[in-house]
Amino acid sequence: MDRSELESRISNDPSPVKAARELLKQRYNADAEAFRQGADVRALVHSRADTVDTVLRLTWNRYPFSSSPDIALIAVGGYGRGELHPHSDIDLLILTRNGIEDRWHDDLGAFITLLWDLRLDIGHSVRSIEESKAAAREDITILTNLLETRTIAGPDELRMELSEQVYSDNVSTDRDYFIAKREEQQQRHQKYGDTEYNLEPNVKGSPGALRDIQTIGWITKRHFGLQNIADLTRFSILTEEEHQILFQGETFLWQLRYGLQLLADRNENRLLFDHQRALAQMLGYKDEGKRLGVELMMQSYYRTVLALAELADVILQYYDEAILGSASEDAIQPINKRFQIRNYYIEAVNNQVFAYAPYAIMEIFVLMAQHPEIKGIRATTIRSLRAHRHLIDDAFRSDLAVTTLFMELLRTPHALDQTLSAMKKYSVLGRYLPEFGQIIGQMQHDLFHIYTVDAHTMRVIRNMVRLNGTEAQTEYPLASRLIHRLPKLETLYIAGIYHDVAKGRGGDHSELGAIDAEAFCKRHHLSERDTQLVSWLVENHLLMSMTAQRKDISDPDIIHGFARAVPSQAHLDYLYVLTVCDISATNPKLWNTWRASLLRQLYIEAKRALRRGTETPIDRQEWVRATQSEAREILHAQNMTDEQIDAIWDTVDEDYFLQDSTVDIAWQTAAIIRHGDNPDPLVLIRDTRGGPSEGYSQIIIYMKDRVALFAATTAVLEQLNLNIVDARISSSEGPYSISSYVVLDEKGQPLGTDPARKERTRKRLIEELDDPDDYPDIIHRRTPRQLKHFAFPTEVTFSNDTINQRTVMEVVTPDRPGLLARVGQVLLEHRVRLSNAKIATLGERVEDVFFVTDEHGEPIRDPAVCQALQQDLCKMLDDIQ
Secondary structure, three states: OOHHHHHHHHHHOOOOHHHHHHHHHHHHHHHHHHHHOOOOHHHHHHHHHHHHHHHHHHHHOOOHHHHOOOEEEEEEHHHHOOOOOOOOOEEEEEEEOOOOOHHHHHHHHHHHHHHHHOOOOEEEEEEEHHHHHHHHHHOHHHHHHHOOEEEEEOOHHHHHHHHHHHOOOOOOOHHHHHHHHHHHHHHHHHHOOOOOOOOOOEOOOOOOOHHHHHHHHHHHHHHHOOOOHHHHHHHOOOOHHHHHHHHHHHHHHHHHHHHHHHHHOOOOOEOOHHHHHHHHHHOOOOOEOOEOHHHHHHHHHHHHHHHHHHHHHHHHHHHHHHHHOOOOOOOEEEOOOOEEEEOOEEEEOOOOHHHHOOOHHHHHHHHHHHOOOOOEEOHHHHHHHHHHHHHOOHHHHHOHHHHHHHHHHHHOOOOHHHHHHHHHHOOOHHHHOHHHHOOOOOOOOOOOOOOOHHHHHHHHHHHHHHOOOOOHHHHOHHHHHHOOOOOOHHHHHHHHHHOOOOOOOOOOHHHHHHHHHHHHHHHOOOOHHHHHHHHHHHHOOOHHHHHHHHOOOOOHHHHHHHHHOOOOHHHHHHHHHHHHHHHHHHOOOOOOHHHHHHHHHHHHHHHHHHHHOOOOOOOHHHHHHHHHHHHHHHHHHOOOOHHHHHHHHOOEOOOHHHHOOHHHHHHHHHHHHHHOOOOOOEEEEEEOOOOHHHOOEEEEEEEEOOOOHHHHHHHHHHHOOOEEEEEEEEOEOOOEEEEEEEEEOOOOOOHHHOHHHHHHHHHHHHHHHOOHHHOOOOOOOOOOOHHHHHOOOOEEEEEEEOOOOEEEEEEEEEOOOOHHHHHHHHHHHOOOEEEEEEOOEEOOEEEEEEEEEOOOOOOOOOHHHHHHHHHHHHHHHHOOO
16 A cells, blocks of 8 residues: 555544554665665654654544644654654653643543554653643753654644743753753763773764764753754854764764664664674675774774764863853963963963964873863864864974974873873874874774774773872782883883784784884984884784793793793883783783783793893703702691602602692692592682782692593583683593692682682582593583674694693684583593693683693694594584584
């Protein structure tokens, strides 16, 4: 049926629901297809509102009350603006002059029931004009909804009378409304981490998104009584350029929201991973080289909301001055010939400062750093800055006055991350450092890098600044001590700015970034020594984290090799601080007590190696003898005999004495001796001593060696929701084996914070492992939603460690429940022995390193065995659901 026939049926049929649904469905499908074909999203948003208007109006007019001059159907909120996305809320007000008349009750109930039957997302209220005024006076949200109204059916005079009341000071003063909406926005921004850069942003509520545009509109309407933000140009509040930024930004966000709701088939405003790829494809984004189309779409989003956030600053600051500051006299504090502070905001003394002194574009940020009382840049100066930032060209970047100012900025003790963020926000930093400008809004579509590259970089700088404060002494004890020993903090900051600056270009970003960093240092007249240090830090910024997380740092040869790559103790200090700040800024879940302990151990061992001299390799046998001697002394003090000690130590290989401290070896040996011939497994659980940021729980299992012991143990630990971050299986010549697992709880903390849980874990392991027939089936937990969208085939590679006579097996695979237990099963089937494992989960990506041998304790030298093991591992892991 065509639209006219459907409209006729809605008006006249006894049961209009079917016809109304058909009309809504027809228009929904037609608009959806038009959107996919590239139609103007604004026209489609208004088309949806028009279609719903028609259905509601025809339905309303079926009832006798529709002819009364004392009742009307009013659209409020977003619908009141005439805007409806495919599944947006439809907010309605049934407005009466003096209240509901008795004769309307039944018909109004039938009307509302019919609306529910239409399956529209209707929100409605029934109020008189006085009741609406009272509700608006009490609730800022209701007041905001009533600022945006349209009459759908009934007399428009009722709506006009209500609007006149709502816009008056009797309901809310201009000042009170502005304060309430500003506080509401601040609370919303805090909810989203006060950043535009979220992995799955909300296109409606995130900072710089649609709600910020709407907030400007609401304040504007209340202040001026305007119905359209575009009218601000008449009051010289918005320039034409700024109006275009607002208009184009809103249009882009509407496109995202419209497509998102089509894909989700519901009122969805979050750019979830479930929809990002499909949405990018729907909007025509295509892969470009190594950059995915979805990454390009998200970069457009981040850059759009960044520009909108800058503009919102200007407009809201204008209102702050116009509404809140109009009653008081300005407090002005001169700074120099070019700048002054007005009411805690820095401003240029005239709008031509940047034209006749371009270096002032950099100077204003230096002054902000030197005057912590400054809250921000005044709106007029932001505009002048925007008008003159085209002056930032190669000549500007090479100007000695400018480079000197930037280095002064880096050397000024202050919250450098906030100043750099302001420079980024006002498009100064990305112009001054074009290489940095390329990474603004650049994301990587995974669960490991949960911030864009530029947002991550700002967090790295923030972490560096925080290390100077007292709070960091608890979270980063070693780094907070080292930061005060670094001779020049500016070299650390430069390395932080440049460490990821070459991401997305192709090639090794560390090497390319080092080239950029070197050019920066030369342009800013750093000494040759400082230039080499910065360049080395950028090129090697992953060296320490990769060594700690992917290699066996209990191996003296690994320590020696790492130390040889570090030129000096100063390089090691800088690298440690940079590594800590980098890891903890990549992903909040990535920095945990285990990684902290690994880095600290690597730093301490490398420091010893540097003092000893890297030309002299460590003698493994001497290390083992020294460890045994120290541990034996501790055990003698506990009345343990050499015979008892040797009975245990003779069954383990020398690697056992490389991996733990002498205190730990003595503790384990004493416990095993006391355990005696008890047939039950011995399970020891102990938390490391040290600072809260360097703790972890170590589980030692001593029992008769069993096939599938590793698979069963890891299955039990996963059932207990413990994260395994390290595993060592000491080879044994006797019937017993010693297994060591390092675990953390779901929050990345040791079990010592929950003693009862520690005891439950110990008892559960004993119960499950005492009889091989009782080994549980591998647990099947549901794969988390986000992980399902990052599937990729498993990669398994092999290499032989000739020094330690073992094979290194690296497994890169999507994270899945039961993964380690599956690996253990496959190793068992191929009669491969596991001696050590380094577990690293990076977002959705697992990068585990297993140190294995054949059943005779030799490296796996047969390529056919490696190939068969690789095939079975890939099949097993890729089949996990």
